[in-house]
Amino acid sequence: MEPFKIKAVEPIPFVSRAEREAALVEAGYNLFNIPSELITVDLLTDSGTSAMSDRQWAALMMGDESYAGSRNYFRFEQTVQQITGYKHVIPMHQGRVAENLLFSNCVRPGDHVPNNIHFDTTKANVEHNGGVAVDCVIDDAYDPTAEVAFKGNMDLDKLDQVLAKVGRERIPLVLLTITNNSGGGQPVSLDNAEQVSSWCRRHRIPFFYDACRFAENAYFCKMRSGLDEDIPTIARRFFDLADGCTMSAKKDGLVNMGGFVALNDQEMTEKVTNMLILIEGFPTYGGLAGRDLEAMAQGLEEVLDERYLAHRIGQVRDFGQGLCDAGVPILLPVGGHAVYLDARRFLPHIPQELFPAQALTCALYLEGGIRGVEIGGLMFGSAGKWPELELVRLAVPRRVYTKSHLDYVVATSKSLFEKRDSIHGLKITYEAPVLRHFTARLEPVN
Numbered sequence: 001m002e003p004f005k006i007k008a009v010e011p012i013p014f015v016s017r018a019e020r021e022a023a024l025v026e027a028g029y030n031l032f033n034i035p036s037e038l039i040t041v042d043l044l045t046d047s048g049t050s051a052m053s054d055r056q057w058a059a060l061m062m063g064d065e066s067y068a069g070s071r072n073y074f075r076f077e078q079t080v081q082q083i084t085g086y087k088h089v090i091p092m093h094q095g096r097v098a099e100n101l102l103f104s105n106c107v108r109p110g111d112h113v114p115n116n117i118h119f120d121t122t123k124a125n126v127e128h129n130g131g132v133a134v135d136c137v138i139d140d141a142y143d144p145t146a147e148v149a150f151k152g153n154m155d156l157d158k159l160d161q162v163l164a165k166v167g168r169e170r171i172p173l174v175l176l177t178i179t180n181n182s183g184g185g186q187p188v189s190l191d192n193a194e195q196v197s198s199w200c201r202r203h204r205i206p207f208f209y210d211a212c213r214f215a216e217n218a219y220f221c222k223m224r225s226g227l228d229e230d231i232p233t234i235a236r237r238f239f240d241l242a243d244g245c246t247m248s249a250k251k252d253g254l255v256n257m258g259g260f261v262a263l264n265d266q267e268m269t270e271k272v273t274n275m276l277i278l279i280e281g282f283p284t285y286g287g288l289a290g291r292d293l294e295a296m297a298q299g300l301e302e303v304l305d306e307r308y309l310a311h312r313i314g315q316v317r318d319f320g321q322g323l324c325d326a327g328v329p330i331l332l333p334v335g336g337h338a339v340y341l342d343a344r345r346f347l348p349h350i351p352q353e354l355f356p357a358q359a360l361t362c363a364l365y366l367e368g369g370i371r372g373v374e375i376g377g378l379m380f381g382s383a384g385k386w387p388e389l390e391l392v393r394l395a396v397p398r399r400v401y402t403k404s405h406l407d408y409v410v411a412t413s414k415s416l417f418e419k420r421d422s423i424h425g426l427k428i429t430y431e432a433p434v435l436r437h438f439t440a441r442l443e444p445v446n
């Protein structure tokens with residue numbers, strides 16, 4: 001059961017099918033363009049959508065809004081240092097700023113940056129600096145039916161291949177995303193992180209985590225590798241293997257806005273801090289209010305509670321199991337923060353160039369006012385170059401929805417699956433040059 005009770009509630013919108021139909025046309029068949037007031041169950045993202053605890057709300061009242069040296073910064077700094085062990089903690093307003101500031105100080109044109117799988121903003125920030133984002137996850141990650149315990153693991157042979165191709169001077173850092181969001185929210189094992197770490201040490205290449213969901217990853221390690229330690233200890237064992245991390249605290253920080261870079265290197269800290277002052281703000285607030293830092297520190301402590309994690313991971317697992325029992329094809333095993341519908345198997349009649357996962361995302365909205373997000377050809381493809389996976393991610397916000405909301409999503413997905421043949425593909429009518437999925441407009445193709 002939920003290890004919390006509910007103190008404040010927010011009504012959810014119920015919208016007629018005719019209204020949903022009109023909203024889809026208005027939105028150019030892109031759910032990013034639909035106002036949340038027209039969404040019944042919003043599973044677009046687990047990012048920034050968490051419900052804060054009473055202690056976090058109380059923390060907001062403890063805000064010290066001094067421009068420099070706010071006491072909230074020092075609590076936040078100390079909390080991150082305790083969790084990660086990294087010396088320097090630089091607050092930022094969200095994860096992609098952390099990526100931007102770190103990469104623009106180390107990635108040069110032509111450099112290659114390996115990761116298990118880059119998240120979209122991570123890839124875009126590498127490319128924005130002229131770099132090449134290389135995904136080096138194990139092959140199993142691309143088989144949605146392979147029930148492998150640590151499907152987020154890095155393939156060390158693929159790292160060797162990048163090294164052989166470009167040499168160590170052209171690899172400014174290696175990233176490891178825990179959990180691996182774009183591959184299904186799949187965990188990385190401690191053994192694998194150790195191997196990546198020693199590979200990086202051997203070749204004198206900095207090693208960073210994209211640590212958005214580090215606590216969920218640690219919980220999976222405890223369960224699937226049978227580790228005896230508590231969650232903070234397991235998380236710390238991960239962090240000890242690397243030189244630093246980027247973090248969007250909108251996930252495992254349990255806040256609606258916030259992020260940071262934490263690292264040991266003094267010189268890189270100075271470079272990032274100087275740019276932070278230019279772009280985000282003074283180093284003791286970094287684009288946030290003092291009260292936000294206090295809530296983030298509190299959230300980072302709460303997220304490591306094993307009871308919280310058992311419910312969190314269990315809720316997502318049961319949601320996935322419900323879909324499986326209903327015969328709906330999903331990516332297995334179920335990940336930490338989301339269930340991913342497998343659009344290739346859901347809609348085998350729609351070819352990849354007609355965006356099956358995007359078509360499924362729209363159909364699910366039309367059927368039940370449910371908003372998921374496409375992770376497929378619209379997000380990662382380009383003419384003639386298509387990603388391996390066509391997924392619809394149904395991300396579960398933390399501490400927000402109950403079992404009956406997710407049961408409703410299961411029932412809606414089941415009825416949609418039964419009439420899947422009636423779903424048509426889509427074609428693009430407008431696209432931006434980068435991160436096109438956010439603003440693209442599409443229309444149905446018969």
Ligand code: F0G
Nearest residue numbers: 045047094095096119121181210212248
């Ligand atoms: N890295 C990963 C693995 C992410 O999942 C995200 C965000 C980011 C970096 C960027 O963080 O949004 O704070 O700038 N993921 C969200 C999602 C948006 O829906 O998965 P941000």
